[in-house]
Amino acid sequence: MNSLYHGIKAIFVKDLVLELRAKEVLPSMVVLGMLIVLVLRLVSQVGDLNLGAMGVGALWIAFLFAALLAQERSFAAEQHQDCINGLLLAPIDAGAIYLAKLLVNIVMLGIFEVIIVPLVILAFDLNLAGGFGRLILVLLLGNLAISSVGTLFSAMVQVSRVRGSLLSILVFAILLPMMVPATFALLITFGINPDDMAGTGMVALTGNFRTAVGFLVAFDAIFITASWLLFGFVVQE
């Protein structure tokens, strides 16, 4: 247990220091997120579109795309001079490497969320009717789901020639079912009436805020456990 903790801590600190010194991922994440928000804000002035619903869409799109930038670098950095083999040779469980990389990605996406969420709330004039606690809860659960799958697939696509595009397809396809309760919960948080979502299938699939959060927790638990257990097969020949 102790060696697991020390292994995770060493890799986690190494990656954070690397990012703090090089500053190559987080700035591009934030700029990409801001551009996505800007484009969607331009579109949402047309006709009688629901500004609040567009804002929620903008948030998830920005999270997904920005997270891909962080995840793509996550294991690409270890390919230089076969660093990944050095990590695997270290006397720690392969799962520890996964958990450390997962923590780094969660922190990166968390910092990104702290910057971009207030921006979206201002730009789309969102009304935080559901309370601050609910917002944090949904964002955290969404972050966990996106990062857990993304970190595993990041290690997976390193053997391929088309890393980035492959990663985006895999992550988005797997996260599709998770996006339904996540979007629903965020819409409720921003005070949009469930009755207005009657034709969207989200109400029928998720029910209410409590069950939506239940779905998210279940997804997170299953994704993280499965990825942790399967990680060894991904990195070892």
Next chain:
Amino acid sequence: MRRYFLCLSLILLVGAAWLALSVGQVDEVVRNIVYFHVPSSISALSCFTLILICSIGFLASKKSAWDYLATAAAEVGLVCATILNITGMIFSHQQWGVWWTPEPKLITSAILWFLYVAYLILRSGIATARRRGQLCAVFGIIAFIDVPLVFISARVTRGNHPGNVGFASGGQWAAFGLNILAVALLSAMLIWLRYDILKGKSQMEQQLFS
């Protein structure tokens, strides 16, 4: 042996279609799509289950036979999922006036289709056979986590999508059952055929490059 089974499944398919048309309409003309829609959905979900079994088998035993079988299942499953979505869209256009709308069952069958596509894209993106088998097996297992949601939502949730179709006569039930059997048999035969082709291709590559 397989040739006869393949012929049998094709004859069964034509016979089942003929029987379905001769036993009268289900509610309205467009609802006859149920005879192809439901069987292909059953086959699509079964193929995904087969991928899961093959993935676990491959990770446990490292035998490439599991890998060929998973590939064959994914290809046939994609065809079934495509038929499922296209027949669904025809129904949707006739009944509701739109080609696609966010309904629970429509969302989940779209997800199923995307999972198959992602699986096959991953497969085509990796060059070495051994790594390909291993990574696709991992993806197959992770992707299967999404499948219970597809299945449960299709049974449980409400919406405009018709639920259990009430067939008027025993003849219609027989036609329905025969269609399920025919599509399942055809899928199984196609998987078998693809499996042999993939196996032969790999053996040929080994002989050429060794």
